[in-house]
Structure formats: C-alpha cells, structure tokens
Amino acid sequence: MLPESPPQVPAESGVYRFDDFVLDTPNYELRSGDTVVRVEPQVFDVLAHLVANHQRVVTKEELFDSVWGGKFVGEAALTSRIKAARRALGDDGESQTYIRTVRGRGYRFVGTLATSADPVVAAAPPQHISFCRAADGVRLAYATAGDGPPLVRAANWMTHLAYDIESPVWRHWVSDLSEGHTFIRYDERGCGLSDWEVGEFTFADWVADLESVVDAIGLQRFPLLGVSQGGAVAIEYAARHPEKVSHLVLCSAYARGRGVRAVSQEEQRAAALDLDLARVGWGKDDPAFRQVFAAQFLPDGSRSDWADFDQLQRRTTSPENAVRFLTEFAAIDVRDAARRVQCPTLIMHSRNDHRVPMQFGEELAELIGGSRLVALASNNHLLTGVEPAWQVFCDEVRRFLAISP
Incomplete structure (x- = not known):
C-alpha cells in the first residue's frame, strides 16, 4: 500500500508576500523591499517550508526530513536555523511575529500572506517523502x-525531492505527471535527500537502487519512466524484470554514454570537457562553468531559466x-538490455537536443x-x-498508458 500524504499547503507560484517581505522560492531569495536579505541555505529551506505550510503546525521531525533529509542532527541545529530565520525577518x-513556537510539537508561520500578483503557476501537489535502504545500506529518499495507479520515474541526475516541487526545472514534471497517477520518484545515491557520502557509485548500483525503492513500496506491476540517463536505468530494470514493467516511457534517453559513443577526437574531447568543467567549476560561486551545462540542457532557456x-x-x-x-x-x-525489453515502449x-542528439x-x-x-x-x-x-x-504519455499491454 502506498503511504498517505500528510496535509500540506502547496505554493501556487512559489512567491510569498507578507508585510514588506517577499519569499521567492523559485529564485531562492528573501527580499525586504528592494533589498535582498542574505540567509544561509538551510535557514532559507526552514523558512520556505514553514511559509508553504502556514496553515498548520510543522513538526520538528518534518523539518529534519525536509531540510536535512532525515539525517541525524542535534536539535540545536534546528533551533539555530529558526533563530536565524527570525532574525532575518526582524523577529x-x-x-514571535512570524514564527511561533508550539511547545512539544514544532513551529508555525503566523504572518499574514498577501495575494500574489505574479502569474499563477501550476500548484505543487502535496507529496509524502519516505526513506528506505539499498542492499548495501545506502539510504534512499523517495x-x-x-x-x-502508480507511475514510477527512474532517478536521474540533479534532483532534490524537497526542492523539485518548487524548482521551475522539475515542478511541471511533478504536477502534471501526478494527475491521474500516484507519481513515484526518488533521489539517486549521491544527490538530493539520499545519502551523498557513499562507497559505491556505479550503474549497477543505480539499477539496484530502483529495485530497492520498488520493493520498499511493494509495487507489483507498473509503468516506468526514464529521463536522460535515468532512461538507461529504466531499460536495464525493464529487461531484468519483465513481470514488473507494464509500459516503458523514455524521454531524452540513450543506450550509450558519451564516452562509449565518442568516436572522433572532437567527440572524445567534448566528453572529457564535461569532467574538467565539473572538477574545476562546480563548487565555485562563479556560475560561468556550470552555465555550460545549462546551455546544453536548456539551449532555448532564458537567463532566468539558466x-x-x-x-x-x-x-x-x-x-x-x-x-x-x-x-x-x-x-x-x-544496448544488450534494450534488445531484451519486452513491454510496450x-x-x-x-x-535538436543539444546534449543527446536525436540520432541516439x-x-x-x-x-x-x-x-x-x-x-x-x-x-x-x-x-x-x-x-x-x-x-x-504529456498527451502522448496519457494515451500510451491508457493502452492495455
């Protein structure tokens, strides 16, 4: 049985206004008038979660799950983030003008939210985050x-379960694919709310992680979605478990990675450049290096999208x-696993995909x-x-999943 979702208040635009403040979650920014109020990432996450769920008390356990991914941290860590959030708001x-302590339970945002003048964006659906263990003990968040009926998405690079429902990059994937389905997704090992410090980091581990999530939820038969490199994981899983996968949907997927499909020297240099850019530029405050990835993934995107x-x-x-x-x-x-896939695909x-050309x-x-x-x-x-x-x-997916295999 799938877990029930706790009551949550979804953000309609991700932009909240109260008094002189604007909490802009898509742009990860707190403003007071025309001034940007600098807050640490975890302080922002605590404040954003409280504001998004302003109609109810948020328990300490929920904040630990949302902000720290359920990792063990002392209560002093949460107390210090609450104190910093209050200080940023002049509270x-x-x-306790904005953040009220509900003794023995948690915290609640009690400021008065104004109606947003921004265009309405599809509301983020309520979600329930849970955790399970992979075969080697790595903790996975789903x-x-x-x-x-269930629709499972194999994990792909750069997801964060707590942030994706607000992020313009993934928000529409969650909101639209959860219409008429119980949409199930998870953070792969090494990112999001799943464990970052892991011993193993191989393709075989990613396939095993999908198996662990499916087993934890108790799914018997379901359609499987794979996006980008998650498509390769989905293909391998479908080939291994034909009794489980009813339909396979692949988007921007490929059978061969850049290193395998690189034949010319130019292609080999391009594949090596990916690694060099990540090594040199990922952790820098200057986004110039990371913008190379943005330009490849979203070449038609605006500067805001990037x-x-x-x-x-x-x-x-x-x-x-x-x-x-x-x-x-x-x-x-x-490639061998793809030849063994038996379900409708x-x-x-x-x-004109700039990252993975159409030929793949x-x-x-x-x-x-x-x-x-x-x-x-x-x-x-x-x-x-x-x-x-x-x-x-979206239309193609709906029509495809409506066809009995």
Missing part, C-alpha cells in the same frame, strides 16, 4: 504525489559527486523491438513547462 523568540538550472545544480549534489556521476554516465552501455526525443533516440527505437518514436519540436534536453513540446509529451 525574535519573545515577540516521494509519492497524486492519486491513482539561473534556475544553476540553483538546481548547486543544491542537488557536491562537486566531487558531480564528477563521479559524469564519469559513470560516460561509460553507460545498455514509447520513446520521445527533442529533434533513433538508436533506441531500433534496439527496442516494437517501440514507437515521437520526435518533439524542441532544442531542449529537459523539456520546460512553457514550450509546446511539453504538452505533446
């Missing part, structure tokens, strides 16, 4: 959102893990017998919520 423990993507990169994993991810991605080769790929989506369609390939009118590797290709993607 204190005596007046989330469920929506109601209906800034959102940069925030996603910085928040989801460490510089060391970014290099480890890219090293393993480059070595992926699931829908492959969607942007015609075509290669997947050739490898997976009976699959259907849909070319999307987009240049983006990750589809944005405002481009027409996103609606085409």
Whole structure:
C-alpha cells in the first residue's frame, strides 16, 4: 500500500508576500523591499517550508526530513536555523511575529500572506517523502504525489525531492505527471535527500537502487519512466524484470554514454570537457562553468531559466559527486538490455537536443523491438513547462498508458 500524504499547503507560484517581505522560492531569495536579505541555505529551506505550510503546525521531525533529509542532527541545529530565520525577518523568540513556537510539537508561520500578483503557476501537489535502504545500506529518499495507479520515474541526475516541487526545472514534471497517477520518484545515491557520502557509485548500483525503492513500496506491476540517463536505468530494470514493467516511457534517453559513443577526437574531447568543467567549476560561486551545462540542457532557456538550472545544480549534489556521476554516465552501455525489453515502449526525443542528439533516440527505437518514436519540436534536453513540446509529451504519455499491454 502506498503511504498517505500528510496535509500540506502547496505554493501556487512559489512567491510569498507578507508585510514588506517577499519569499521567492523559485529564485531562492528573501527580499525586504528592494533589498535582498542574505540567509544561509538551510535557514532559507526552514523558512520556505514553514511559509508553504502556514496553515498548520510543522513538526520538528518534518523539518529534519525536509531540510536535512532525515539525517541525524542535534536539535540545536534546528533551533539555530529558526533563530536565524527570525532574525532575518526582524523577529525574535519573545515577540514571535512570524514564527511561533508550539511547545512539544514544532513551529508555525503566523504572518499574514498577501495575494500574489505574479502569474499563477501550476500548484505543487502535496507529496509524502519516505526513506528506505539499498542492499548495501545506502539510504534512499523517495516521494509519492497524486492519486491513482502508480507511475514510477527512474532517478536521474540533479534532483532534490524537497526542492523539485518548487524548482521551475522539475515542478511541471511533478504536477502534471501526478494527475491521474500516484507519481513515484526518488533521489539517486549521491544527490538530493539520499545519502551523498557513499562507497559505491556505479550503474549497477543505480539499477539496484530502483529495485530497492520498488520493493520498499511493494509495487507489483507498473509503468516506468526514464529521463536522460535515468532512461538507461529504466531499460536495464525493464529487461531484468519483465513481470514488473507494464509500459516503458523514455524521454531524452540513450543506450550509450558519451564516452562509449565518442568516436572522433572532437567527440572524445567534448566528453572529457564535461569532467574538467565539473572538477574545476562546480563548487565555485562563479556560475560561468556550470552555465555550460545549462546551455546544453536548456539551449532555448532564458537567463532566468539558466539561473534556475544553476540553483538546481548547486543544491542537488557536491562537486566531487558531480564528477563521479559524469564519469559513470560516460561509460553507460545498455544496448544488450534494450534488445531484451519486452513491454510496450514509447520513446520521445527533442529533434535538436543539444546534449543527446536525436540520432541516439533513433538508436533506441531500433534496439527496442516494437517501440514507437515521437520526435518533439524542441532544442531542449529537459523539456520546460512553457514550450509546446511539453504538452505533446504529456498527451502522448496519457494515451500510451491508457493502452492495455
């Protein structure tokens, strides 16, 4: 049985106004008038979670799960973040104008929120975050959102369960795919709310992690979605567990990583450049290095889109893990597994994908017998919520999943 979601108040635009303050969660910014109020990331996360759930008391345990991913930290750590959040708002423990302590239970945001004048963005659905252990003991975080039959997304790079429902990069994926389904996603080892400090970091581990999440939830048969490198994980899982996967949906996916498919010297240099950029630039405050990735993943994006993507990169994993991810991605080769996939398969790929060219989506369609390939009118590797290709993607997924295998 899938876990029930706790009552949560979703943000309609991710922008909250109260008195002279604006809490802008998509841009990860707190402003007082025209002045940006500098707060540490964990202080911002605590404040954002309290404001988003202003209609109820938020327990300390929920804050530990949301901000620290359930990792063991002393209560003093939470107390210091609450104190810093109050200080940023000109509040204190005596007046408690904005953040009220509910003794024995937790905290509640008690400021009066104004109606946002910003355009309304699709509301983030309530979600429930849980944890399980992989076979080697690594802790994995997974989330469920929506109601209906399950739809599982194999983990892919740069996700954070607590942040994705606010991030413009992933928000529309969660809100739209949870309509009519219980949408299940998880952070792969090394990023998000899952353990960052892990001993093993291989493709085989990623497949085993998907197996662990499926077993923890108790799923019997379900459609499986794979995006980007998560597509290779989904392909391997579907080949190993034909009794589990009813439908396979792949988007921006590939069978061979950049290192495997690099034939010319130019392609080999480009693959090596990925690693060099991550080694040199990931942890720097200057976003110039990371913007190379933004330009590849979202070439049609605005500067705001690139800034959102940069925030996603910085928040989801460490510089060391970014290099480890890219090293393993480059070595992926699931061509043999793709030939063994038995379930109905829908492959969607942007015609002018700058990160993974269309030819590799075509290669997947050739490898997976009976699959259907849909070319999307987009240049983006990750589809944005405002481009027409996103609606085409959603419509194709709904029609495909409605067909009995």
